[in-house]
Amino acid sequence: MIQCSRSFYTFAAQKLINYFSKFKERESIHMIIVPVKEGESIDRALKKYKRKFEKTGVIKELRNRQKFTKPSIIKREERRKAIYIQKLRQEAEN
Numbered sequence: 001m002i003q004c005s006r007s008f009y010t011f012a013a014q015k016l017i018n019y020f021s022k023f024k025e026r027e028s029i030h031m032i033i034v035p036v037k038e039g040e041s042i043d044r045a046l047k048k049y050k051r052k053f054e055k056t057g058v059i060k061e062l063r064n065r066q067k068f069t070k071p072s073i074i075k076r077e078e079r080r081k082a083i084y085i086q087k088l089r090q091e092a093e094n
Contacts, residue, residue, distance in 0.1 A: 032056070
């Protein structure tokens with residue numbers, strides 16, 4: 001039978017705490033705060049909230065995570081988008 005000192009257990013426990021604290025750092029909670037001025041309508045505040053929520057990209061990321069997309073397809077789409085934007089800029093210059 002192997003005997004372990006109390007300091008070994010505290011060391012092991014500390015290692016586990018450090019390991020799991022890394023995951024908590026990655027899971028950060030972000031809140032959307034919409035300041036409402038006095039006399040401002042709720043509809044306007046909702047509109048601001050929706051705009052801020054769209055900018056976070058939560059829905060877009062959620063939809064992307066529902067299905068797996070191969071990295072080659074992602075790169076292909078990025079290239080197509082870059083080519084399209086480049087054509088638009090060239091047409092705007094001419």
